[in-house]
Amino acid sequence: MIELTRRGLIAGAAATTLLPNVVRAQSSQVVVGTWGGDYGDLLRDGVDHAIMKLAGIDVLQDISGPVPRRTKLLAERQNRRGSMDVACLADFDMFAATQQNALEAVNETNVPRLAKVLPFLRKGSSIPQIYSAHTIVYNTNRVPTPPKSLNDLWDPKYRGKLGLSDFLFTTNTAFAAIAGGGSMTNFEPAKKKLMEWRSLDVKVLSSTEAVAAALKSEEIWFTIIAAARGFMWKQAGIPLGHVIAEEGAFPTLYEAAVPRNARNKENGLKYLDAMLQPAAQKVFATKMGYVPTVSDAPLEPDLDKQINFSEAERERFWKPDFAYLAAQQAAMLDFWNKDFKG
Missing domain, CATH: 3.40.190.10 (Periplasmic binding protein-like II)
Incomplete structure (x- = not known):
């Protein structure tokens, strides 16, 4: 007791x-x-x-x-x-x-x-x-006519004027895949388009902040990044616009x-x-x-x-297959680092 x-x-x-x-x-x-x-x-x-x-x-x-x-x-x-x-x-x-x-x-x-x-x-x-959506963000002073197609990013007249965030390798690979005729479940065509970017002296920048600095100095005229980010940079005084290409954009x-x-x-x-x-x-x-x-x-x-985005623009948003992206991520990063950047 x-x-x-x-x-x-x-x-x-x-x-x-x-x-x-x-x-x-x-x-x-x-x-x-x-x-x-x-x-x-x-x-x-x-x-x-x-x-x-x-x-x-x-x-x-x-x-x-x-x-x-x-x-x-x-x-x-x-x-x-x-x-x-x-x-x-x-x-x-x-x-x-x-x-x-x-x-x-x-x-x-x-x-x-x-x-x-x-x-x-x-x-x-x-x-x-x-x-938001990852779109083409561009310098409105240097590019007064907005690009219409993803393939405008491979136009030789813009050699050296495209800058990509290293951090957004998945998004950048998706853009290359779609431009090359691929899809959200087929990134294989991205390899050829990435190597074409390399031959056009694309700049790979270490961070989002580095992309902003390159746009501000006009070292680059184009990037692929969230339209929301472009809006913030525009508010900070960089003359920028964004466009949803006819092929679509990555939400x-x-x-x-x-x-x-x-x-x-x-x-x-x-x-x-x-x-x-x-x-x-x-x-x-x-x-x-x-x-x-x-x-x-x-x-x-x-x-x-x-x-914001119009209904027609939202209709062109790609529909990511996250299971596919997860399965392919290691291979994408390997190609990005060894072949594209290396």
């Missing part, structure tokens, strides 16, 4: 009194795995403070790059509890997490704002937060999801809903040039003209 001492009873009573406070403290937080920089700042201003804080929920940002964030999400999926309540990832990385059954299903019951998401962006395990989508083993799953789902609020969507449109993913976040006409 266990003897219940007076001190033990007092301690037990104290613990019982404190327990609701502990539970409240845990349930009033949400940990969001995200990028830092402009993205993290806009989340903090447009979602964390403007929406979640008013609801009594404190947001803790877990800032890292997309690769370590995806790695952490997948590594923790067998744990009873993960370290993130929300994971923000690009569509390709989110596909990998979905394939590993690491994400909570989302629907209009647990994320009511899903009802406003544009149909072509809907998924079952994540919300589409913002989107780029940033998503958010709740891990199946999130500690504060309920708050994680509330966070997803907050990311889809019109005010939060418009912050990213105004500051970063990404298009809202919901139907009830209309933009000012001038901004809409600069960053």
Whole structure:
């Protein structure tokens, strides 16, 4: 028989009194795995403070790059509890997490704002937060007539004036594949077109920032990058435009999801809903040039003209086969490094 001492009873009573406070403290937080920089700042201003804080929920940002964030999400999926309540990832990385059954299903019951998401962006395990498309971005002073076709990027008169981000090797390979007659499930034609680019003195730049610097100095006149990025650089004073070629463009989508083993799953789902609020969507449109993913976040006409896509343009968006891309990624990178760059 266990003897219940007076001190033990007092301690037990104290613990019982404190327990609701502990539970409240845990349930009033949400940990969001995200990028830092402009993205993290806009989340903090447009979602964390403007929406979640008013609801009594404190947001803790877990800032890292997309690769370590995806790695952490997948590594923790067998744990009873993960370290993130929300994971923000690009569509390709989110596909990998979905394939590993690491994400909570989302629907209009647990994320009511899903009802406003544009149909072509809907998924079952994540919300589409913002989107744009990798397009041809060009210097409007040096190229007064916008290019019409992807093959304009192989025109000898522009020798040495195309610059590509090394980081976007998958996107660049996709453009080369389509220009060569391939598809989203056949990148083999990209090899010939990449080597043709090499013979035309294409510049491979080490980072997105290096691409911006080369456009600003007019070392290059063209690049392949998100239209949203071109908008940001234009706002910074570089004379740029973007065009969806007649062959189409590569959509780029940033998503958010709740891990199946999130500690504060309920708050994680509330966070997803907050990311889809019109005010939060418009912050990213105004500051970063990404298009809202919901139907009830209309933009000012001038901004809409600069960053949005017509229905006809969206019809020309390619539909990436992420399973194919995942299977081919190592081979693509090997050819990119050894043959194209080497």
